[in-house]
Amino acid sequence: MPAQTHPAPATSPSPEPPPGVPTQLTCAFPFRDADNKEIVxxxxxxxxxxxxxxxxxxxxxxxxxxxxxxxxxxxxxxxxxxxxxxxxxxxxxxxxxxxxxxxxxxxxxxxxxxxxxxxxxxxxxxxxxxxxxxxxxxxxxxxxxxxxxxxxxxxxxxxxxxxKVPRPYWWDVDAYSVLGKDRQHPAADGDAGGAAGAFVWTEPKAGKKKGQYSAGQQVGFLPEGCEVIIGEKRGPWGHIQTIAAGGMTSPTSGGEFGLDDSSLPWEASDARTAGGAAVTPKGDWGWLFLPGLQSVKEPKQxxxxxxxxxxxxxxxxxxxxxxxxxxxxxxxxxxxxxxxxxxxxxxxFADDGFSAFLTKSRTRAAQLPADQKTLLVIDAGAKLVQNVAAADRKLGRDHPVYSTKPTDDSPSSGPWVKVQPRYSQTSSGLLVADGPPVWIERDKAAAPVNGMPAWSEFPLRLQDVADPASGFPLIHSRAQLDALDAKKQAIDEHNVRWWRVPFRTADGKSASGWVCSARHPGTRWENPWAWPGFEIVDATGINLTDAFKRNLLVTDTADWQEKKAFEPSAVAVNNSPLLLKLEQTVAGEKSGGNSGKVTAKAMQAAMRVPSLAQAMSHVILRYESEWGGDMSRWNAITPLMRNAKGNWLKELERIKKLQWWDEVKGKVAGFPGGATVLHIHPVALVANFATRRRIDIAKFLTLYKDAHSANFGWYESASSPKHNLPPLSGKSEENLKTLLEWIEFLYASKSEIFNIRYVAYMLATSRIESYDFHTQTFFGPFSELISYDKAERDYGSGPTALNPTRAIAHHNNTQGDGYKYRGRGLVQITWKANYENFTPIVGVNLADQPDEALSWKNAAVIMVEGMIRGIFTGKKLSDYINEFHADYVGARRIINGTERNIVFAEYAKKFETLLMECI
Incomplete structure (x- = not known):
């Protein structure tokens, strides 16, 4: 719990919680990259x-x-x-x-x-x-x-x-696949065994102890890969309800199986019965040993x-x-x-009502706070900083440079670092400053040399914007910008971010330059709900037959007789809003040699150019879905198929079988009745609402649950041995998930410099500070379980107080304040002064309503903001942790001096290891 107070910084707006009203669509791209990494x-x-x-x-x-x-x-x-x-x-x-x-x-x-x-x-x-x-x-x-x-x-x-191919979890039947742990008995001594799979048994018998069952007798065999639905279970045994895939055979390779050797619940043949072989009751498939099976999912229908x-x-x-x-x-x-x-x-896709929703959404976006704008729009005509300013200093000119220590306001990442050059004073041997702080290249900071170039001001400056200008609008999400290579990101002393981005000039040439996050001419930040760049284009006026004729012309596959006849159709389509829009996009793209013609080849080339790909993908296409509607538009093309007419008629059969629209409409509430809808590019949609989410929470929970009991364990005190814990409870897992969501929301999704070690130390702090040992629940906000009398002794200023002077210094100066301002939340804040300090941060008067510190929203804000901004003790995370080093032992001073600092550090290191697998 915090042992002292520190003046709170300026008021911050109280954020909305992740579980609350959705203000952003949570999205994911449909695939990861070829290395199975998330794409941003x-x-x-x-x-x-x-x-x-x-x-x-x-x-x-x-x-x-x-x-x-x-x-x-x-x-x-x-x-x-x-x-x-x-x-x-x-x-x-x-x-x-x-x-x-x-x-x-x-x-x-x-x-x-x-x-x-x-x-x-x-x-x-x-x-x-x-x-x-x-x-x-x-x-x-x-x-x-x-x-x-x-x-x-x-x-x-x-x-x-x-x-072994992954199956969707939402399939509604739990099934089992047969593994190859057993092998059919050989037909004769010395023969090799038969197929791999699992034996089928008669009903298992109950053992002497409760829950124990012994095997029956072997009656059949299921080869590896067969799938079954299991009904009743007895211990490790499962009763076959259905064989969903594959078929049963004899337990002996080549042996007789049931009546007529049928793969059905069988009636044994007379020969088998006379031989005394074991059988199951009529219509009964038998039992399987479940450890020889793999649980899988199956679709019910x-x-x-x-x-x-x-x-x-x-x-x-x-x-x-x-x-x-x-x-x-x-x-x-x-x-x-x-x-x-x-x-x-x-x-x-969406129905036509989306048009009105889009208009209102854009109006709402203009009313929202600036800190919710996560899309950087670079307008056509904007100029970027093309070159880094020339260095105006050389270090060591008057004295040999011995060290270059980063200043307190230096960013911890980016190509440049702000440093204080120092040299050794001959008389005293002390290191003294060699002039004011300067900027140098980060990769040279570790070994400064005489003559090293340096900058008196940050090397990127808005006054250095220059031609060429961007010829097309370009939109970048903050997630996309922050995923750029480290050498293409920079931060100046005012915490303004810079990114080096590619763009396209008006004459179709590729270029790149630096753009900054604040006051850059020709740029602006937009809220995702403004849908910047998206434009509804109505293509319902395009006749499919005309489009087919035009395509024959532009691909030069029409014969000489057709070219003249098809020209009016091509003109009609080319003058449609869709083709005019696409012509604007690909007209300047000469790489395909199409001179502005909208063809597949030109569009392929345009997709490789970010600004052009973005322009095409931000079209919202109003058109009839191919999965519904009347077949007459397709049938109308038949006369144009010439010698391919027979195959086209086959394709028409396929098109009809692919149409499912009418089987869904009327059965799904709100589903569009008509097949004319607004189509939105899936990649553009995800990119528009992309968040800067960094941690795979589901994966982290899986890893942590395995490590919770023994690897993390628990220390009763700083000097006690560690002992194992029971498995992580469902409530503790729910708490941990919520805590991570809050850390993502408050820090990872918004911070200028995301550091996974910050998260590791936050989790370590919460694991110890918010452990409710009475219920063995971890990671949840709770109130210190302390009696009134003990609270007054520990935190009060009355006659029973152990240290009334300290209590009064922390504003606990009234009888009952010790208990009223006892520990609460995720870090167990104490003292009235701390409750007062966090009042403007959470937007609730915690001094009057201290129990408000127990809500997830407020408890998370107190922990995250308090540790990052140094509100608890004046010490903050950046004092001990940066991208190169983590002093987890010293970081305990952020909250409470050195109490149990070694234990906190051990947990932080373990959390860091798990987190590194989840980003």
Whole structure:
């Protein structure tokens, strides 16, 4: 508990808690990178998408408006698609379909193509932040539903063929896969055993002790990879309810199995019964030894669209399934097809009401506080700092430089560090300052030499902005900027951040420069709810037949007779709002040699340029979904197919089988009745709402639970031996999760310099300070369990007080103050002065209402702000911890001198080790 007070800094606005009204959509990109690391830069996705053959947004390779994006064989080189598709935002599954097996399409020349009709449809609720100072219930029109669609998911056969492939947790049946721990008995002595798998047994018998069961007799065998549904369980034994995949055979290799050797709950043959062989009752599959099985998930229903009775909640990043197959004619084979083309179609859409929601959202964003603006907008025409200013000093000119110690206001990261040069005084041998502090290159600070260049002022200055100017608007999330390489980030003495970013000039040339976080001309910060750069473009006026004709012209695949006839169609499409918008985007992109024509090749090239990729992805496309609507628009293309008409008719069959819209509408509340919707680019959506979340909380909880009892353990006192603890309780785990969410919200998501060691020491402090030993609950705010009399002795100023002078110095000067201001929260703040100091920080008068320090919101703010800003004792985390070193022993002075400092340090080191695996 804090032992002294320190004047509080200026008042801070009280933040909203993570579990409260959602002010930001929690998002995750659908895949990690090829090294299985989280991606924060959306350009990595645009680069990956440029490697695919089709599925471009908002115009497909066939020239039709296209509301989604494709991930496939091309993008697999840049993204880890092997681990499955992740949900892009918190939401709930409202419909899904899993093919039993991929359907096959046979073209007129006999070739076969497999394709998936499976999908997962997730509904997400967007709720804009409430109006400032508004305490009334938020109006309904301040929320709106959007849907993410994951189309062409893997079939059930794929999972059965690869039992180790991860399956979605939300599948509603717990099943078991047979491992290869047993082996069939050989047919004769000396023969090798048969297949690997698991023996099937008759009913296990109860043992003498409660809960013990002995094996029955072997009656069958399930080969490795078979899947079963288990019903009743007795100890380690499970009763087979259903064999979901595979089939049962004899326990002896080549032996007879049941009547007619059928893989069904059997009636034993006369020969087997006469031989005295063990059998199960009629219709009974038998029992399995559960340690020989692996728990897996199975879908309850396959082969048709399922609308769950109650939506299934899912979090951003949740596995939704594996990518399925989608083969076009070019990849069709003469024989029934094998896997040749994995493909995911991912899209996000909303009904027409989203237009009004977007308008109101932008109005609300303008009313919100500046500290909620997390998107840096660089306008077209903005100039950046191209070059670092020339150094104006050389160290050691008058004296040899012996040391360069960082100043207190020097940033702990970035290419430059502010230092105080020192030299050794000849007469005394003392180190004395060699002039005022200067800036030097960080990688040279450890070994300063005479003649080292230095800067009297920070090397990046706004007055040095210069041509060339940015030719296109560019938007960066704070998460994206903070993920840049360390050499491309800098911090000046005023705590202003600088980032070196690439941009595109008006004449199509690549350039880069430094942009800063404050007062940079031509830049501004925007709230995600302003949806900067997004623009609704209506493409419903584009006739599909006209689009097809135009595409034949621009790809030069129309014959000489068609070119003249198709020209009016091309003009009509080119004059549509969508094509005019895209022409503006790709017109200056010459790398494809398209002279501004909007073709697939030009769009691929544009996706590799951040500003152009961003412009295309910020289109909100209003168009009829390909998963619904009338087939007449597709049928109208048939006369144009020439000698490919037969195969096109087959494709029409496929298009019809892929349409699921009518099977969902009317069954899912709020789902659009019509298939004309607004399509939002999934990558652009995630990038817009990207947070600076740093810690994988779910992974951390898993790692910590394993380490809690023995590795961390518990010390009764600083000198006592460590002993083991019971497993982490459910309440303690819930507390730890909430604590991490608060640390993320208050520190990791907002801090200028994120240091994982800060988090480690916060967790170590909370683990000891907020341990309620009466309930053995960790990590939760609680009130010190102390009697009134003891509190008055320890903290009071009355006649029984042990140190009334100290109590009065901490403003405990009234009878009862010792008990009233006893320890509370996550760090057990004591003394009235501390409660007064934190009153402006939390926005609640803690001196009058000390129990308010027990709420999660206030307890977390007290701990995080108090440790970072030095409110408890005047010592703060940065006094002991930086990016190079952590004095966890000394850091105890932030809270309470040296009490148990060695124990706190041990826990902090252990937390740091776990955290490093989770960022």
């Amino acid at each position: 830069d959306p350009q990595k996705f645009y680069d990956a998408l440029s490697l695919t053959n089709d599925g471009f947004f908002p115009l497909g390779v066939n020239g039709f408006p296209h509301g989604g994006i494709h991930f496939g064989n091309g993008s697999a080189a840049r993204l880890d698609q092997t681990r499955g598709v992740r949900c892009i935002a918190d939401g709930e599954i409202v419909a899904h379909k899993i093919d039993d097996a991929h359907p096959h399409l046979q073209f007129t020349d006999g070739k076969w193509a497999a394709y998936s009709t499976g999908f997962v449809l997730v509904r997400h609720r967007l709720t804009m932040p409430p109006a400032p100072n508004n305490t009334s219930q938020q109006p309904a029109d301040e929320s709106h539903d959007i849907y993410s669609l994951y189309m062409h998911m893997a079939d059930w056969t794929t999972y059965l063929a690869a039992p 396959v082969g048709h669209v399922v609308v769950p009775p109650a939506p299934i909640p899912v979090k951003a990043g949740t596995l939704l399934g594996q990518i399925g197959e989608y083969q076009d004619y070019e990849r069709a084979t003469p024989l029934p097809p094998a896997s040749r083309r994995k493909l995911l179609h991912l899209e996000v």
